[in-house]
Amino acid sequence: MYDRFYQSKKDAAYLIYTERPLIYSPFFKEAILLRSEGFRHLCVSTQGERSREEQVQRFMALPLGIHILETATVSQNYRRRRVLVRTSGPRSKERKLVHWWSFRKYFVQQAVTVTIVVRKLGNGKLHFWSVMAHTNGVGEGTPRVPTRNFPEIRPGGPSHIPVTNDANAPTIPG
Numbered sequence: 001m002y003d004r005f006y007q008s009k010k011d012a013a014y015l016i017y018t019e020r021p022l023i024y025s026p027f028f029k030e031a032i033l034l035r036s037e038g039f040r041h042l043c044v045s046t047q048g049e050r051s052r053e054e055q056v057q058r059f060m061a062l063p064l065g066i067h068i069l070e071t072a073t074v075s076q077n078y079r080r081r082r083v084l085v086r087t088s089g090p091r092s093k094e095r096k097l098v099h100w101w102s103f104r105k106y107f108v109q110q111a112v113t114v115t116i117v118v119r120k121l122g123n124g125k126l127h128f129w130s131v132m133a134h135t136n137g138v139g140e141g142t143p144r145v146p147t148r149n150f151p152e153i154r155p156g157g158p159s160h161i162p163v164t165n166d167a168n169a170p171t172i173p174g
Helices: 003-019 036-043 052-071
Strands: 022-025 030-033 077-086 093-107 112-121 127-134
Touching (some): 036 052, 052 093, 052 112
Antiparallel strands (some): 112 127
């Protein structure tokens, strides 16, 4: 993928992501942290670096994901599991209970379903973990989402999606 295009999307997503490090969630009734590890997870998975195409899709879905975080009142899925987590020592790990909540919304104008994941490690703070986009309307499968389905993200642009009264459908400004 063209490096300048990729870098422009990554830079724009990073500015949106760091613009507001705390976002209030009506579901949790508390603020969700947007930490560097959540942004890093958009680029890297447990299997290694994501493809440039997948990273761009995640960067472009980020404004819609933040909108979900700000408005979701029902969780789509919840799971928890004990996993090995790095601790402060250079090679030390310990088992911690990790919680994941997912939230999903279909955006009519973009014809895309976006899923976000919020994570909590042990007794730590809730933090943004991931965003995924799907075009088949149910939030599963579909690895390729046309970039035309997403709002244009650019540095200094809007970081949230205004919502109209027309069936509560999100709109993308101008």
